[in-house]
Amino acid sequence: MKKAKTLPLDKIIQGQGFGTRAYCRALIEAGVVTVQGQWCDDPDKSFALEELNFTINDEPHLYREHVYILLNKPAGFECSQKPKHHKSVLSLLPAYLRERSNQSVQPVGRLDVDTTGLLLLSDDGQFIHKNTSPKKQVDKTYHATCKHPITDEFLNQLKNGVLLHDENETIKANAARALDEYTLELVISEGKYHQVKRMIAAASNRCEALCRIAVGEIELPKHLALGQWVFLEK
Structure with missing residues (x-):
C-alpha cells in the first residue's frame, strides 16, 4: 500500500501560496491556523496531504496539489500574466492563488479583452495542454450578438466554411444556430x-458582443456573475 505523502505544516501553507516560509511559520506560531478542525501552533508538525483541510484566520481551505478554476471573465481584462494595456485576469483571483509555489496559475487559452464568459485557469501543465492543443480538438461554444439579423444563408456560410483574411483554407463552424434574431451560437x-x-465578418455580418459559454463539457454556470470564479474538481 502506497504511503500517504506528508509535509510539515509551514511547507504546506507556503506551497498553497500564503507567503514565505518564515511568514507561514509566524502565522502558525501566532495560533491562527487549524488543521482538520484542530488548532496547531507547531510549524514543524507534519500532516498527510490527502483530503487535508485547514483554516487561516477562520478562512477554510482545502489542500490542492493543482488548482482548476472557472472564471466568468468580464470585459476589460487581458488573459496574460504580463498584461500590456489592461489588468490581468489573474488580478481577479485572491493573492494566495496567484502565488502558489507550484507552476504559476495561468489562463488556459485566451479570450479577447472585450470578450466575456468562461475562462479556465490552472497550474497543471497536462490540463492546460489537453484543453489548448490543436490536436485535441476541444469544442468551444460562444454566444455572439450580431449587428445584422441572422439568416439561413449566414448560418450556412459558417457551417460550410468561410475564408478568413490572410488564410489559405476555409474554416467551418462545428455548429451554428440562431438563438434569436441577432444572437448566434457558434461552436x-x-x-x-x-x-x-473574423468568421462572422467573413460571412458578411459583424460581431457586436461575444461570450464564451462552454469549453468541451465544462459549461459556464448561470449563477456565476461576471468577475466571479469557482474551483473545478478534476
Missing part, C-alpha cells in the same frame, strides 16, 4: 486570432 475547435469575430 469551433480551433483557436485562431479573433476567430469568431
Whole structure:
C-alpha cells in the first residue's frame, strides 16, 4: 500500500501560496491556523496531504496539489500574466492563488479583452495542454450578438466554411444556430486570432458582443456573475 505523502505544516501553507516560509511559520506560531478542525501552533508538525483541510484566520481551505478554476471573465481584462494595456485576469483571483509555489496559475487559452464568459485557469501543465492543443480538438461554444439579423444563408456560410483574411483554407463552424434574431451560437475547435469575430465578418455580418459559454463539457454556470470564479474538481 502506497504511503500517504506528508509535509510539515509551514511547507504546506507556503506551497498553497500564503507567503514565505518564515511568514507561514509566524502565522502558525501566532495560533491562527487549524488543521482538520484542530488548532496547531507547531510549524514543524507534519500532516498527510490527502483530503487535508485547514483554516487561516477562520478562512477554510482545502489542500490542492493543482488548482482548476472557472472564471466568468468580464470585459476589460487581458488573459496574460504580463498584461500590456489592461489588468490581468489573474488580478481577479485572491493573492494566495496567484502565488502558489507550484507552476504559476495561468489562463488556459485566451479570450479577447472585450470578450466575456468562461475562462479556465490552472497550474497543471497536462490540463492546460489537453484543453489548448490543436490536436485535441476541444469544442468551444460562444454566444455572439450580431449587428445584422441572422439568416439561413449566414448560418450556412459558417457551417460550410468561410475564408478568413490572410488564410489559405476555409474554416467551418462545428455548429451554428440562431438563438434569436441577432444572437448566434457558434461552436469551433480551433483557436485562431479573433476567430469568431473574423468568421462572422467573413460571412458578411459583424460581431457586436461575444461570450464564451462552454469549453468541451465544462459549461459556464448561470449563477456565476461576471468577475466571479469557482474551483473545478478534476
